[in-house]
Amino acid sequence: MHMHKYEKIWLFFGIGSLFVFLAVLGVGAFAQGTQPPSCLTTIDPEKVDQTPPFDKPGLVKTGDNEYQLNIVASAFAYTPNQVEIPKGAKVTINVATKDVIHGFQIAGTNVNMMVEPGYVSSYTQTFDKVGEYVILCNEYCGAGHHLMTAKVKVVE
Ligand code: CUA
Structure with missing residues (x-):
């Protein structure tokens, strides 16, 4: 089975968006690192x-x-x-x-x-x-x- 050109484009797009997603996750995790280690517990x-x-x-x-x-x-x-x-x-x-x-x-x-x-x-x-x-x-x-x-x- 051979791939059509547009299938390749979509595959590329799919992998690309996976990387974007991972990058966003990575940045998110890094940003959290600048918050207090436990920012889940709040107190008045x-x-x-x-x-x-x-x-x-x-x-x-x-x-x-x-x-x-x-x-x-x-x-x-x-x-x-x-x-x-x-x-x-x-x-x-x-x-x-x-x-x-x-x-x-x-x-x-x-x-x-x-x-x-x-x-x-x-x-x-x-x-x-x-x-x-x-x-x-x-x-x-x-x-x-x-x-x-x-x-x-x-x-x-
Ligand atoms: Cu410096 Cu408390």
Whole structure:
């Protein structure tokens, strides 16, 4: 069976539109990467203090060696500002801001999130190395930006 010229054209068109589709998908995925990692969970920034789990921020055990760490960011502090995590713990970190955009980076780890008002930013990290880690804000948020730090202690 041989192909007619217009069949080839349509085949070419079909493959072409597949590539266009894939390119759009790729660009879409890339654009999403510039959003907070978890932009699906929304929160009223005015009511962070009353919204669980941020009404009781801190470390919560959720399973065998699994934890949730809920942190409230506000100008210019994190609540709580010191956390002890058992070595080897798998921790899902959730951060919400009460005011402006803040950053949430744990120096020396892969944890590096932008925290936008209205959204809960989440990241899961396993802490395998004992030590002290500094949490810092890497989004300029005002006069006290450089003072906005907290500490994570990974203990045996
Ligand atoms: Cu918060 Cu910079």
